[in-house]
Amino acid sequence: MTDEHFMRLALREAECAFEADEVPIGAIVVMNEKVIARGHNMTEKLCDPTAHAEMIALTAAFNAMGSKYLPEATLYVTIEPCGMCAGALYWSQIGRVVFGAGDDKSSYRRNQPGRSPFHPSTALTGGILSDDCAQLMKDFFYQKRK
Numbered sequence: 001m002t003d004e005h006f007m008r009l010a011l012r013e014a015e016c017a018f019e020a021d022e023v024p025i026g027a028i029v030v031m032n033e034k035v036i037a038r039g040h041n042m043t044e045k046l047c048d049p050t051a052h053a054e055m056i057a058l059t060a061a062f063n064a065m066g067s068k069y070l071p072e073a074t075l076y077v078t079i080e081p082c083g084m085c086a087g088a089l090y091w092s093q094i095g096r097v098v099f100g101a102g103d104d105k106s107s108y109r110r111n112q113p114g115r116s117p118f119h120p121s122t123a124l125t126g127g128i129l130s131d132d133c134a135q136l137m138k139d140f141f142y143q144k145r146k
Helices: 003-019 053-065 083-092 130-145
Strands: 026-031 034-040 074-079 096-101 123-125
Touching: 003 026, 003 034, 003 053, 003 074, 003 096, 003 130, 026 053, 034 053, 053 074, 053 083, 074 130, 096 130
Parallel strands: 074 096, 096 123
Antiparallel strands: 026 034, 026 074
């Protein structure tokens, strides 16, 4: 299984968000090459500004594993995490974060330039299926502006 394979699964979650008129960001959590949790943005549906894809997927993963730590897990998310989600990922001690497209407006880098907010043992990989992830966002916001 490759990062591209799992990012495609995260993209499916993002498409679910798109169809629900939510900002199309999707996330999955993988351990031992098995998806243990998934989520997509649900801020509108839940009237909750913290209901980001990463937060939904992390909560599901904590429940699935019966633990608040995920050092052996990888989170795949279609868009670079925001500061709030980066903080949650820090506390989860997740082993790896893989994101698709960067986000210069809302990513964790906006408030932490040059510094990683992730746990020291967390590996970070970006740019996986970046064009596909970015295009879904562009399509969503284009549709909103019509």
